[in-house]
Amino acid sequence: MENMNEIRLFCPATIANVACGFDVLGVCLDTVGDEMLIRKSPIKGIRITKITGANLPLETTKNVAGVAAQSLLDSLECPYGFEIEIYKKIKAGSGIGSSAASAAGAVFGINHLLGSPYTQTQLIAFAMQGEALASGAPHADNVAPALMGGFTLVRSYTPLDVLSLPSPEHLFATVIHPQIEVKTADARAVLKQQIPLAKAIQQWGNLGGLVSGLYEKDYDLIARSLEDVIVEPIRSVLIPGFKEVKEAALKQGALGSGISGSGPSIFALSKGKEQAIAVGEAMQRVYTPMGVAFDIHISRINSEGIKIL
Ligand code: ADP
Secondary structure (H helix, E strand, O other): OOOOOEEEEEEEEEEEOOHHHOOOEEEEEEEEEEEEEEEEEOOOEEEEEEEEOOOOOOOHHHOHHHHHHHHHHOOOOOOOEEEEEEEOOOOOOOOOOHHHHHHHHHHHHHHHHOOOOOOHHHHHHHHHHHHHHHHOOOOOOOHHHHHHOOEEEEEEOOOOEEEEEOOOOOEEEEEEEEOOOOOHHHHHHOOOOOOOHHHHHHHHHHHHHHHHHHHHOOHHHHHHHOOOOOOHHHHHHHOOOHHHHHHHHHHOOOOEEEEOOOOOOEEEEEEOHHHHHHHHHHHHHHHHHHOOOEEEEEEEEOOOOOEEO
């Protein structure tokens, strides 16, 4: 693998804000993701030379892949540069980490082509610089699971401390993406800055329970813990049909369901693939009569993260 000049990657979609893990817990998907090609170039710096599947800027400073890649390059002396091609499959603004896939892919690929000078935590920090472009603030809850795979928990930003949690092998995700726009600014504006102590207690009880459930492979505990009493009640009003979709998923036997990222995608977690498919069908039966178009993704948990193709 020495003298490797180019690398082709699968850059997975991710679910952030997993129920009680608002802003800290993310999980990596397997069946939906972008492809990226990164190659060394004699011209220094970063150039995005091709984007298919989405109308996104090629300018390095306006694309999260470019910003993330540049922040990595700025940190070392490199006698050459890189060209990036992005084959977009994850729709931007869907709530399943479209920008994060590009930011994470760019830094992962370049690090690999440089002979892996950086640790995973350092790569998360560079990818976060890209994310800052998409959302105004650097956050790790999508780039961390994209880079590390599985479930990740951002324990702290200063210093950056991201934990990798185990994912029980029968755990599957269903994601339904209704084709409606939820502006990230609105999703943020509705949040309250203060929370009642009683709600905080419920939330950290659930988050602890969920983490334990993942370690113990205790699906009932996971199901009891997949509950967000703080953000979901407020944000879900921005997503038409949210309550009905969630109810349909739970009635069909999902372990839990909630808003993916800042929406409008809604996720459910289930035990077993058949169950996850049935849950997806139940979710569809809510949106179809409402005349809402949607995409559906069924995926096992991707424990590897980004893959070299
Ligand atoms: P999602 O809701 O899927 O997480 P994001 O919040 O990740 O979507 O970000 C989408 C925003 O980032 C859009 O405004 C988009 O124009 C911008 N953006 C810039 N570069 C990229 C890129 N390479 N991939 C996706 N989105 C990008």
